[in-house]
Amino acid sequence: MSRLVVTLSLLLLLVTGCLVTGCTVSQPGPADWRDQARQTLDDVSSEVATARLVLGQLDAGKVPSSYGVTMAADAEEAASKAEEKLSSLQAPASLGGLPDKVLSLIGRATEAVQQAREAVVDERYDVPHLRRELGRLHAALDRRKAAL
Amino acid sequence: MKRYLAVALGVLTAIGGFVDIGDLVTNALVGSRFGMSLGWAVVVGVAGICIFAEMSGRIAAVSHRATFDLVRERLGPRVGLLNLVGSIAVTLLTFIAEIGGVALALELVTSVYYLAWVPVVALLVWLVLWRAKFSLMENVLGLLGLSLIVFSVAAWQLHPDWGHLGHQMATADKPLGESWTTYAYYAIALFGAAMTPYEVFFFSSGGVEERWTTKDIVTMRTNVFIGFPLGGILSLSIAAAATTVYSPLGISVDTLGQVGLPVAVALGKIGLAIVILGFVAATFGAACETGLSVGYSLAQYGGWQWGKYVKPQLAGAFHATIVVSVLLAAGVLMTMVDPILVTEFSVVFSAIALPLTYFPILVVANDPDYLGEHTNGRVTNVLASGYLVLIVIASVAALPLMVITKMGQ
Numbered sequence: 026m027s028r029l030v031v032t033l034s035l036l037l038l039l040v041t042g043c044l045v046t047g048c049t050v051s052q053p054g055p056a057d058w059r060d061q062a063r064q065t066l067d068d069v070s071s072e073v074a075t076a077r078l079v080l081g082q083l084d085a086g087k088v089p090s091s092y093g094v095t096m097a098a099d100a101e102e103a104a105s106k107a108e109e110k111l112s113s114l115q116a117p118a119s120l121g122g123l124p125d126k127v128l129s130l131i132g133r134a135t136e137a138v139q140q141a142r143e144a145v146v147d148e149r150y151d152v153p154h155l156r157r158e159l160g161r162l163h164a165a166l167d168r169r170k171a172a173l
Numbered sequence: 174m175k176r177y178l179a180v181a182l183g184v185l186t187a188i189g190g191f192v193d194i195g196d197l198v199t200n201a202l203v204g205s206r207f208g209m210s211l212g213w214a215v216v217v218g219v220a221g222i223c224i225f226a227e228m229s230g231r232i233a234a235v236s237h238r239a240t241f242d243l244v245r246e247r248l249g250p251r252v253g254l255l256n257l258v259g260s261i262a263v264t265l266l267t268f269i270a271e272i273g274g275v276a277l278a279l280e281l282v283t284s285v286y287y288l289a290w291v292p293v294v295a296l297l298v299w300l301v302l303w304r305a306k307f308s309l310m311e312n313v314l315g316l317l318g319l320s321l322i323v324f325s326v327a328a329w330q331l332h333p334d335w336g337h338l339g340h341q342m343a344t345a346d347k348p349l350g351e352s353w354t355t356y357a358y359y360a361i362a363l364f365g366a367a368m369t370p371y372e373v374f375f376f377s378s379g380g381v382e383e384r385w386t387t388k389d390i391v392t393m394r395t396n397v398f399i400g401f402p403l404g405g406i407l408s409l410s411i412a413a414a415a416t417t418v419y420s421p422l423g424i425s426v427d428t429l430g431q432v433g434l435p436v437a438v439a440l441g442k443i444g445l446a447i448v449i450l451g452f453v454a455a456t457f458g459a460a461c462e463t464g465l466s467v468g469y470s471l472a473q474y475g476g477w478q479w480g481k482y483v484k485p486q487l488a489g490a491f492h493a494t495i496v497v498s499v500l501l502a503a504g505v506l507m508t509m510v511d512p513i514l515v516t517e518f519s520v521v522f523s524a525i526a527l528p529l530t531y532f533p534i535l536v537v538a539n540d541p542d543y544l545g546e547h548t549n550g551r552v553t554n555v556l557a558s559g560y561l562v563l564i565v566i567a568s569v570a571a572l573p574l575m576v577i578t579k580m581g582q
Contacts, residue, residue, distance in 0.1 A: 089442055092437070
């Protein structure tokens, strides 16, 4: 009986601990913030490259529009989710202006993916300027990730 | 001649039915991030499923009884229950992922959001499980699933550097940007995807449904030892196509659309149409197999009447289990949980539950009371014991690696 009480008490303590830590605002240290930023840059970079590839394949007539629309919408949704995840983290003050720079780049990339989705839905596939912009952003995201 | 045709049909359906949503997503994801450096995990997984599927098929052919039935009798209700709970949880998770996979494939064709397809797909799966003949279901969906061979054609047409891919595979050459923990996590995911427990339940229960006898052992072995490895080549082709298209672009696969796109890059719209047909057939076929497997497992453990050949009035509990599973799967998907995430969970939890599934099969396959002269030979036992060690290592390591790598990030 006493074993059961001890087990239940430990379990209750564990659940309470999890609830308390889970309900606090996330405040990562500089290293944790950089890790999350690297992951987000990686995720958004992948979505930017996907949007660019989809536009290229649609322009080449290799992909039907329904497939392209789904892929572009998925890329937009994934990029937005990744951006939201990072921006919801409280950036440590010790990092100075770095978080703003990273978030600004990610914001521009997410916006470009959104423009790609709009172009795909409108069936405007011949958009060389947008594809170039996506290419530039892809490279910029990778550079930023390497520099973090 | 008729016998040869039956063997050929069995091999073809084994190839077409080998790949499911777990294989599709995991192989493409791993190919895009790790190149072919984890190809060995697919080879090891396919060899493992061959060994244990042959064992469970032989048990069905000789004893005319399916896995759970014998596990409970041979190892007692407690071990049987542990085996049942572990296996049924993973099979249900896989069932949810497969229904989600069909819905995602239909979204790619129609642009209609996948959630709108979920109830339709769930209803269709239930109708097929309720009305269609077992052989029709297995053969039609298995043959249509063969259209995934288009991945092999695409991989060839993409003109990859075969020497480089071969080198990556032979040397297990991990890419620079990835950690060893992530590498190990995905090795276990690929292993789990290839050795999914439902495959043996379905295989052995299907053998009982089709009334296999000892005369069918040769045909069964041909299906397993030719069909499954060829199915494994399909898995490697998916990884090779993803490696060739995505690795240079730094794209990581996280949607079903990305899994199929390399085929469009290589073969255009016709190739893409074939691959979508393959997606639908493979995931729908696997949804039927997993749905039936849930019913089989519970009914065999509970000692109820079961089977598609038994009139529904006589196998009420079996059919009720299937109905509840279909409703549960559709309900979970309607909460907007990401089917790809469910798939990733299902392959890793599959690895965790593997010992609960495969250890009892090995015990039963060595029992002369059930198998008489057809018990395991020495070579089979050595191989299976070696695999059990691997399975236990994968099972123990899966959860910690999942936490440490934040699900492979």
